[in-house]
Amino acid sequence: METGYQRGKIQEESLYYEHRKHDGSYPIVGVNSLRNPHGDPVPEALELIRSTEAEKQSQLKRLRDFHRKHAKDAPAMLERLQQAVIANENAFAVLMDAVRVCSLGQITHALFEVGGQYRRSM
Numbered sequence: 001m002e003t004g005y006q007r008g009k010i011q012e013e014s015l016y017y018e019h020r021k022h023d024g025s026y027p028i029v030g031v032n033s034l035r036n037p038h039g040d041p042v043p044e045a046l047e048l049i050r051s052t053e054a055e056k057q058s059q060l061k062r063l064r065d066f067h068r069k070h071a072k073d074a075p076a077m078l079e080r081l082q083q084a085v086i087a088n089e090n091a092f093a094v095l096m097d098a099v100r101v102c103s104l105g106q107i108t109h110a111l112f113e114v115g116g117q118y119r120r121s122m
Contacts, residue, residue, distance in 0.1 A: 063103060070101040077101050078110040085114050 020026035027033040051059075067074070077098045084094040098107055 066103060067106075073101040074106060078106060081107065082110055082114045085111065 017026065021028060021032060024032055030036075077094075081091065081094045081098050081102075084091045095107070102110075
């Protein structure tokens with residue numbers, strides 16, 4: 001684990017697989033071979049669409065309103081989620097309740113506190 005052998009091996013295999021998939025030497029039905037000739041065309045390039053400043057501000061306002069509305073319930077629910085993770089219980093069931101009163105950022109930070117945060121070592 002310390003030398004990163006497993007991670008390196010997985011990355012090498014992934015690169016090899018992707019290369020073979022793209023050059024056609026590894027046929028995948030419906031992806032790079034035997035595609036439906038009457039199916040949706042594959043776009044050559046996708047246009048990146050950015051939100052406007054008004055859309056961004058509107059989303060941030062909705063988030064602040066959500067936090068304000070659930071300020072009483074969120075801390076207890078985050079604690080309940082953390083305890084479920086620590087006790088190795090079914091965290092998904094608690095998570096389904098948590099999303100009703102907690103934002104994704106709040107849930108993420110709560111889980112980082114009990115489980116740590118993955119840091120890729122290079």
